[in-house]
Amino acid sequence: MAVDQIVLGVQALPRPAVTERRATRIALTIIALLFLAVFLVLPLMIVFLQAFANGVGAYLGALQEPDSVAAIRLTLLVAVIAVPLNLIFGVAAAWAVAKFEFKGKAFLITLIDLPFSVSPVISGLVYVLLFGSQSLLGPWLTAHGIQILFAVPGIVLATIFVTFPFVARELIPLMEDQGAADEEAALSLGASGWQTFMRVTLPNIKWGLLYGVLLCNARAMGEFGAVSVVSGHIRGLTNTMPLQVEILYNEYNFAGAFAVASLLALLALVTLIVKTLLEFRYRDAISGSTGH
């Protein structure tokens, strides 16, 4: 600041070089944008171009294929089960971690983050080892006619595993930042624990919660590796949308594959837009100072 004022007074002095030359700035911006275009924008464009390559009629026809319709239904069903469960867990874990001081808290947070550092294929593998025919539980499950692997329960479990940390990791820094003073005030004024949560905590965290649910849902609907391992790929029964994309693509039915893919890409775009709007509008209400 001080330097700027001196420069204003004495025109002859050159301004200190606190930014690059104009040519450098333009060159760097162009390189960065080209990189993003090649790696992000073009792939996204390709999805929609390929989906509509044979016209709108063919696109709508591809989406009405019975197997694709079944895949869309299954994906929605899985998300409807997995997301609320992880939402409840996320709120409970954030309440325990953020509102209380206890031993081993940092370790608990590390454990919650664990699924993020596990390969999706391994996330599926763990359930194959747990419920497969060779496992301890396998014979018992078969004897009682309970089908977990290669059926909807396995797909739901694998999806819960990979989307496990999303809500909790959004809420923990946010609620830690907000502290417990509001809740203590409400309790001292005679509110019950549940009232305090519903009337004080929830309004404070609602945007951060929505943000976490949004990311959780995007991943739940789009998960491929983990679900692929446990699904068994039974057409019309255990194929989610991403698996349906793979099958159609491998059958060289590119228009069909990209038609289903375009729905997932649309979901990603909507997620990004809502995420950006939330960040723009409620920046402070979403991330605690320790978050991103």
Next chain:
Amino acid sequence: MAIALAQHGWRFRRPSVIPGFGLTFGFSIVYLSLIVLIPLAGVVWRSASLGWPEFWRIASDPRTLGALKMSFGGALAAAAINIVFGTLVAWVLVRYRFPGKRVVDAMVDLPFALPTAVAGIALTTLYAPNGWIGGLVAPLGLKIAYTPLGIIVAMIFIGLPFVVRTVQPVMEEIDREVEEAAATLGARRGQTVLRVILPGLAPAILTGFALAFARAVGEYGSVIFIAGNIPYVSEIAPLLIVIRLEEYNYAAATAIATMMLAISFAMLFAINLIQAWSRRRYGYGS
């Protein structure tokens, strides 16, 4: 109960007037154990029951080694490219103004939101010999899709936001006065960037590198379409796990998974160390 515990030495948690600790903590632990810990422990237990000779036989199998080399080598190359371009993208987003900046900023998160299978078929179409970019480099004798290069392209795609989103907030907090001081002391701009700005960004860049690397190592969906999946050449470790599972060779699948888990957890540990170190050294971390 809390009061009784509080009166004597060690206590599990500090007393508080806020209710619900038992319920929320208990539920969290049970849910965490059922969904994550017990299933993961199952892999380790299964792997341990293999016995060392059997484990070593699978681990030293040339195909296993080739797949691990491809996953870790590809992830290393992709993360290295990502820290260069990711830091550049973060710099352009933080320091420069240009039309459409907000949209570009939002686009960076696309790989987080776009399902990996969709990214996989889109990148393959783009980089195949008859695709827009693949066709562009084909006359140069360069083949991207269905080679290890294609794997690296997919890994760059999924790793990029990790670098940008780790470096960007730290860049925003750089004190401009330090740059002004360097400039008034006679440093050229290049010197200021290299000697003053970059060292401060190093921990963030390193964290971004580790996150992008860890993600790329385990990546499956976006890679398998573009990889070509030729054993010993362009086969990644997660795919080999799937292949072994389809052969009902659970032992081999478990052994490869255990090796990947061990390396991933070592990475996670390293990330935590870097962050703890940078918090001490620079006062910021994650």
